[in-house]
Amino acid sequence: MTQPVLSAEKVVKGYTLGGETIPVLRGVDFQVHAGEMVALLGASGAGKSTLLHVLGLLDPPDSGRILLAGQPVHDLPIRERAAIRHRQIGFVFQFYHLIPELTALQNVLLGRMMLTRPLAWLRERRAARARAVQLLESVGLGKRLRHRPAQLSGGERQRVAIARALIARPRVILADEPTGNLDSHTAAEVLEILFRIHREEGISFVLVTHNAELAARCHRIVRMKDGLVLG
């Protein structure tokens, strides 16, 4: 078996509310391998989003480890964790989270300039732009480059968000109910794009979904219940 790209070992995570700790993840083991597409299923409140945040180094675990290509990364300094998020991990969320002031193209470019210094950006700008345009074309938005999120439909916004997650060439994409807010027809379109990207780019995916049919198309299904991964 190959080494997992990203894995969680015995991750425990709880939230303290009014002096009382609510356990959300209660010793989760989870791996995603290179080029693998994992579906993460579970009832609402099972802890899927929390696991994704912990895996994506957005939220530190209370105990347990997060390994990236075999290396523990959960206790790295804040700047290094931010850099890993930028270089290795792409996020897609249910609610797109596009910046309303920026055009589709600028939103995608933003995903590329997070760690670049202004002077270096002057040199990299052209290449980055060309790639952003190419990504937007590949998700079918080649004609909507200059539109702002408010001028785009839900499906189009999510496609911009997918292009943005891809521009820094991550190893893993963590997608939290990416179609949860879309009607079934649009959702199908967006999912086709995700599967195509997976095929073409060989990026690993963790896909949180409620859709059993969609889960069936993934390599592996992981079910969660009450903060635990089921056998």
Next chain:
Amino acid sequence: MYRLFLALHYLLSRPIHLLGMGGVMLGVWALILVVSIFSGFLREVRAHVQSATSDLTVFRLRWPTTYRGLEQRLAEDANVAATAPRLVWYGLLHPIERPGAAPAPQEDLPTRADARFVSLIGIDPASERPVSGIERWLGDVTEPRLRVAQPADPLPRNAELPGILLSRTRMQRENLVAGARVRLTLARMNAVNGEQQLHFLDREFQVAGAFTTKHVGFDESNAFVPIDTLRAMLAEGEGAVVNEVAVRLVDPADARATVERVRRALLRDHPGVMVMTWEQRNEIYLQAIGHQGSIMKLILFVIMVVATFLVFATLSMMVVEKTRDIGILTAMGATPAGVLQVFLTCGLAVTTVGTVLGILAGCLSAFYLDAFRSWMKAAFGIDLFPTSVYHLERVPYDLDPLWIAQVVGASLVLGLLAAGIPAWRAARHDPLRSLRYE
């Protein structure tokens, strides 16, 4: 790069920030323009005061002090170029006759109810000329009816009556012309049988002509008479008495050090003597004007504070709105420090642009103020700055780079505060909150 990029786009899509920028601009503009006019004005006033005062003045001399010994002592100092004896006294001036003017009904009133207080300076014109600006003060009077007949010898000894030089403003106000006769009343204490008694002295003078310095306060109170005449009235038989000596320096820049040296040299023979530079002599007057300047700066600074609140308010509003973006920015690789910098950049950009525009506006309006004033006067008959009151030819201004730097510094510090607080709040916002709840 994302910090600059986001800050720019956040700002550009929110015209409300123009409000804060305009406020900062207004504050900087006012601080630069008004203060530069004021310091220009202060510079002119100082020059005027200086032109009416000798480099050094020696005073508080014991009565009777004769000039000769003093003159020699003073001449020993290397920085002393020339000295002039003065006898300063106070009196009441009463016009008797105004040639060319209609006789006023109260002219024969024995009460002298229209007598005016005057500070008399007894001078020796020949010694005075190299020390003070008296030649210029006389020459600057252009009205033929007020001018001194012989500027080279303004107070001739052999005249029928002793001469008196009055200020142009006084002559105009009293409706006097050269040649008019006036009466002076002086008083001094005399010991009579061991008892101090006040004695009045009365003498007629003929107005020799007018003088004018640019120091309004000096002209307002002073008049010149021949020192010999004054001595004859006040110090009969006491010799060449002086109670003040005007000194011209070789190097006026070295005045402060010279004051100390001269004072020490004189102190042995003249206990209690005081020596002052022109600046020290007018210190209270100059300081009073300077204080007005400080108060004005304080008032204008309030505009800056208000502008800072504007920046703070608009930026806080924006941060509340933009906390939604913090989640995705963090997911893409931003740190709290990076988030802080995004909003700090916004605030600093607003302040910096406002400050730069304010400096430009301030400098340009100072340059073109006089043109603007002339235009206002020609077009609407409104004189914004009555310059003639202060003997100014134009609206003065003094653009002091240090002051501009101070304004810039203050503005940036305020901007940093205004931006820092909302930016700090943004940085402390939990990015997961933005991601979980839409």
